[in-house]
Amino acid sequence: MKLASSFLFFTALLASASASATRDVAHYSVISIDCRERENGTLLHAFRSFHFDGLPRYLVVNVETFETRLIDPSFLNCKDPSAAAEVATSPYGEASRAEVRPPFPMHNDGIRHASGPVQGTFLTADLCPASKERFEYRLFDELEKIAMKSGRPVSIALSVSGKWIRQHDLDFETIRRLRDMRKLDVTWVNHSDSHPYRKGQKYGQNFLLEPGVVPEREIEGAEQELLRRGEVPSVFFRFPGLVSNKKWIEELGRHSLLPIGADAWIALGQKPVSGSVILIHANGNEPEGVRKFLKQMPEIETLGPFLPLSSLF
Helix, strand or coil: HHHHHHHHHHHHHHHHHHHCCCCEEEEEEEEEEEECCCCCCCCEEEEEEEEEEEEEEEEEEEECCCEEEEEEEHHECCCCCCCCHHHHHHHHHHHHHCCCCCCCCCCCCCECCCCCCCCCCEEEEEEECCCCCCCHHHHHHHHHCCCCCCCCCCCEEEECHHHHHHHCCCHHHHHHHHHCCEEEEEEEEEEECCCCCCCCCCHCCHHHHCCCCCHHHHHHHHHHHHHCCCCCCCCCCCCCCEECHHHHHHHHHHHCCEEECEEEEEEEECCCCEEEECCCCCCCCHHHHHHHHHHHHHHHHHHCCCCHHHCCC
């Protein structure tokens, strides 16, 4: 009991320090520029421009690996006439084109399964604003055990909303602590800023399809919340409730983002197979889904390790 109390006190101190040490993000704007890194010629797509602690920065994605990072624009050559054509035929460029093609189903549009054969699955966990103040520590305890047994961090894509981050400093810091201890390899997936939801409302007017929702605010707000905490957003976006329409898919395209769906929503009884995108909730909203996932873990592990989202392509 004394050890647990000390741990909680220490983690609370870390969360308090993290909240007070937020970075300054200003002049945030959407861009779409194909560039090469001057030092080594690496092909990058720049999709956000802003000032970070007063210094100009681009948020860029490596079009071969899908890795995102911040970079000083002066380190880039964004006037190479061949860059755009090469980006278009890159894994990122091809995925971007594929995801804005019809049809546009209202439910579960986006990437739901690996495009080719893989040995493993893709673990995604949603962190939307919780109806009850719970955090699935049992999930992260189990993932930490897997990491200790395998000797390598467990890949997990966390679909995080800006509102959840603002309300859960302690839980957010717990995740970062596990990442920094190399127990987790985290990909931050945009899950909108406010994650609107009205109980009982039809899907066509619910979640991000609710009248009055501003796409720019929802997409860019969550990104800035991560950046203020020193985290780097990915190019992946998960729709709240997995509900979207043509307008929203096109909005993601304008923002250079890729939608992530799921073909194994555990709480709904869907069974993962090799290459599946698994969906569970780590915010306490679906405790039965987490219970089922943990029960199925030995079977899921026979499919292979949890893979980073970059291996979808």
